[in-house]
Amino acid sequence: MRAHEIRNNTFPNIPERICRLGELAENLWWCWNPHARMLFKMLDRQAWKDSGHNPDRMLKALPDESLIWASRDQNYLRHYDLVMSHFDSEAYSGDYVGGPIAYFSAEYGLHHSLPFYAGGLGFLAGDHLKECSDMGVPVVAVGFMYPSGFMQQTVDNNGWQQTQTQTVDRESASINQVYDENDNQIVIEVPHIHPRLKAALWKVSVGRVSLFLMDTEIEDNPPWIRDIAKQLYTSDLEQRLLQEIILGIGGHAVLREMEVAPSLLHLNEGHPAFALLEALRCQMEQGVSFEQAKERLRGSSLLTTHTPVPAGHDVFPADMVEKYFGPYREALGLDRETFMELGRHPEHPEEGFNMTVLGLKLSGRCNAVSKRHGEVTREMWQPLWPERKQEEVPVGHITNGVHLPTWLEPKMRMLFNRYFGDGWIREQDNPAIWEFVEEIPDQKLWRTHYWLKVKLLNFIRQHARQEWILRRSTELLPAMGTMLDPSVLTIGFARRFATYKRADLVFHDLDRLKRLVNDSWRPIQIVFAGKAHPADDEGKRLLQRVVHMAKDPELSGRIAFVENYDEQLAQYLVHGVDLWLNTPKPPMEASGTSGMKAAINGVPSLSIPDGWWLEGSTPTNGWTIDSGPGEEQDRDEQDAAELYRLLEEDIIPAYYTTSETGVPHDWVRIMKQSIKTVAPHFSARRMIKDYLGFAYGTYSQGGN
Numbered sequence: 001m002r003a004h005e006i007r008n009n010t011f012p013n014i015p016e017r018i019c020r021l022g023e024l025a026e027n028l029w030w031c032w033n034p035h036a037r038m039l040f041k042m043l044d045r046q047a048w049k050d051s052g053h054n055p056d057r058m059l060k061a062l063p064d065e066s067l068i069w070a071s072r073d074q075n076y077l078r079h080y081d082l083v084m085s086h087f088d089s090e091a092y093s094g095d096y097v098g099g100p101i102a103y104f105s106a107e108y109g110l111h112h113s114l115p116f117y118a119g120g121l122g123f124l125a126g127d128h129l130k131e132c133s134d135m136g137v138p139v140v141a142v143g144f145m146y147p148s149g150f151m152q153q154t155v156d157n158n159g160w161q162q163t164q165t166q167t168v169d170r171e172s173a174s175i176n177q178v179y180d181e182n183d184n185q186i187v188i189e190v191p192h193i194h195p196r197l198k199a200a201l202w203k204v205s206v207g208r209v210s211l212f213l214m215d216t217e218i219e220d221n222p223p224w225i226r227d228i229a230k231q232l233y234t235s236d237l238e239q240r241l242l243q244e245i246i247l248g249i250g251g252h253a254v255l256r257e258m259e260v261a262p263s264l265l266h267l268n269e270g271h272p273a274f275a276l277l278e279a280l281r282c283q284m285e286q287g288v289s290f291e292q293a294k295e296r297l298r299g300s301s302l303l304t305t306h307t308p309v310p311a312g313h314d315v316f317p318a319d320m321v322e323k324y325f326g327p328y329r330e331a332l333g334l335d336r337e338t339f340m341e342l343g344r345h346p347e348h349p350e351e352g353f354n355m356t357v358l359g360l361k362l363s364g365r366c367n368a369v370s371k372r373h374g375e376v377t378r379e380m381w382q383p384l385w386p387e388r389k390q391e392e393v394p395v396g397h398i399t400n401g402v403h404l405p406t407w408l409e410p411k412m413r414m415l416f417n418r419y420f421g422d423g424w425i426r427e428q429d430n431p432a433i434w435e436f437v438e439e440i441p442d443q444k445l446w447r448t449h450y451w452l453k454v455k456l457l458n459f460i461r462q463h464a465r466q467e468w469i470l471r472r473s474t475e476l477l478p479a480m481g482t483m484l485d486p487s488v489l490t491i492g493f494a495r496r497f498a499t500y501k502r503a504d505l506v507f508h509d510l511d512r513l514k515r516l517v518n519d520s521w522r523p524i525q526i527v528f529a530g531k532a533h534p535a536d537d538e539g540k541r542l543l544q545r546v547v548h549m550a551k552d553p554e555l556s557g558r559i560a561f562v563e564n565y566d567e568q569l570a571q572y573l574v575h576g577v578d579l580w581l582n583t584p585k586p587p588m589e590a591s592g593t594s595g596m597k598a599a600i601n602g603v604p605s606l607s608i609p610d611g612w613w614l615e616g617s618t619p620t621n622g623w624t625i626d627s628g629p630g631e632e633q634d635r636d637e638q639d640a641a642e643l644y645r646l647l648e649e650d651i652i653p654a655y656y657t658t659s660e661t662g663v664p665h666d667w668v669r670i671m672k673q674s675i676k677t678v679a680p681h682f683s684a685r686r687m688i689k690d691y692l693g694f695a696y697g698t699y700s701q702g703g704n
């Protein structure tokens with residue numbers, strides 16, 4: 001890869017002895033390494049918090065005295081030297097043979113200070129890059145910058161979602177402009193597309209992995225092009241098409257500019273599928289025929305699909321595609337009909353150009369994201385292979401996993417360190433390691449968990465306090481969770497407010513729920529969080545219903561809605577609640593990952609049998625809401641009834657049966673089962689190993 005310059009005069013205020021703090025702040029490796037985070041926190045706890053855990057912003061704001069103190073403090077320097085030696089061995093890439101994997105995704109969930117994500121797809125991409133860095137799998141990633149596209153959520157007194165856009169401060173985040181030899185920020189142009197589209201380059205270092213983001217909000221573009229980055233997953237189809245043109249075709253221009261010759265293209269969902277066309281065009285430029293180029297691409301491309309319903313895939317009207325692709329398809333030597341055929345669904349040709357169809361037709365391999373989702377996907381796309389039986393449709397599956405060092409809470413990790421032995425993290429996908437969970441005394445695990453629950457409730461109260469100060473209205477205070485009680489069984493439900501996730505299932509029989517919530521001895525409380533897409537009024541109504549419940553005095557302040565679900569709130573929730581609730585309408589949850597994040601921290605799931613839970617559940621690591629076969633229209637009714645029954649008969653008794661010292665041993669047994677059965681099999685380590693076997697080939701550098 002081309003050596004690109006990143007200016008290193010960003011932090012002139014840092015003393016020489018600790019000057020590499022600036023380098024550390026500019027590589028997200030810090031965000032999944034507790035010792036590195038500690039290095040920033042030790043400088044000034046308050047400033048660390050005030051910066052929103054953003055070391056770039058913090059270092060720029062810190063008074064010189066703090067830095068001078070650190071550069072002379074022996075204790076600080078010992079930590080500094082150790083972290084830097086780990087940084088050198090874990091965040092710089094060694095040599096490898098062959099080209100890297102080029103990973104394309106419309107969103108990346110890496111840390112809350114880089115808000116270029118909407119949800120699960122983004123966190124999967126983020127965890128993918130972090131794990132590839134840890135394992136030394138060579139990856140170069142490309143994506144899109146949404147400078148003002150990050151949506152902040154509040155709800156008004158009536159429970160209606162309000163969204164504010166917050167402009168990302170490009171200057172103070174772990175993100176850097178990429179410069180050419182003449183000190184100009186590199187700008188790429190999307191080839192053969194009219195009108196001309198340009199994007200400036202930014203780089204995010206994710207350990208050893210480089211992620212390049214394209215920024216269209218630049219002078220070189222006319223105003224209407226600058227606007228296309230306003231929103232992630234905009235509902236304006238034309239803007240969305242332009243975003244995807246830039247992501248896929250511009251993404252290749254980025255790789256060329258950086259002198260990256262990938263050995264494999266990996267597309268995360270259909271959004272970047274134009275990248276496949278551009279791979280063909282580049283080969284044809286070298287004199288290869290279209291058919292030959294297609295054949296070669298088969299050996300060097302992979303599509304990961306995430307959406308189990310036809311309506312979830314991007315389809316663009318044929319005229320709109322022709323408007324932009326006229327010159328491009330001529331460069332490919334294709335007439336309009338042949339070109340459109342590449343994105344045409346055989347059963348719905350009138351719909352237009354379908355990005356997933358394009359991806360499936362051109363990529364060599366395709367995988368779904370759980371076993372069940374594999375079945376659903378093969379059924380859904382069988383029309384593309386009419387001569388094959390459903391089980392022979394060439395779509396495999398690799399079940400999602402989560403990046404352990406990111407989602408395992410540091411206190412919990414310290415507890416594991418003590419009982420698992422040194423270096424267990426290197427063997428994190430070995431089930432035998434996790435058997436050592438049994439050696440952790442129940443009381444220790446319970447105390448750690450309880451401490452995390454208290455931390456969550458403090459965080460929720462602090463948010464409510466700030467909102468009260470800001471809004472001068474007390475109306476929403478009870479609904480925001482100010483009356484939550486750490487001694488009460490706490491259920492968490494945090495996900496996008498899409499109707500299929502059925503956030504309101506638990507309110508189906510209100511009287512029954514009120515009895516559970518208001519039980520004097522063994523009550524329950526529920527914390528909700530999540531955003532609705534700004535254009536999804538049905539999702540907003542669902543959210544409003546939850547807020548109305550949270551405001552209802554008859555539910556005693558034991559239902560809470562916490563605003564602005566993001567990576568940080570997700571961390572608090574998956575660490576701190578007692579039980580993770582998941583109630584999608586099957587088979588709509590392709591995989592789901594939040595339940596995995598919870599489980600590795602000892603938070604078991606109460607879930608509908610769908611997505612990953614079909615593979616992850618055992619008779620003793622959580623609870624499955626299995627109401628059996630029934631009429632579709634009664635589904636909510638039956639699922640809700642089973643949900644209440646499990647709470648009443650199994651879950652509440654297990655939670656509230658404690659020993660004299662206050663430890664619920666039955667519950668802790670389930671916590672331990674949840675940790676040890678989920679962590680090894682649903683880690684990103686296991687997932688990346690599966691990708692290596694499925695499509696990536698056998699890259700290996702040893703890793704850590």
Ligand SMILES: *Cc1c(COP(=O)(O)O)cnc(C)c1O
Binds near residue numbers: 119123570571
């Ligand atoms: C993990 C995560 C998601 C995805 O979780 P699902 O279980 O797929 O709904 C979404 N948003 C945030 C902030 C997350 O951390």
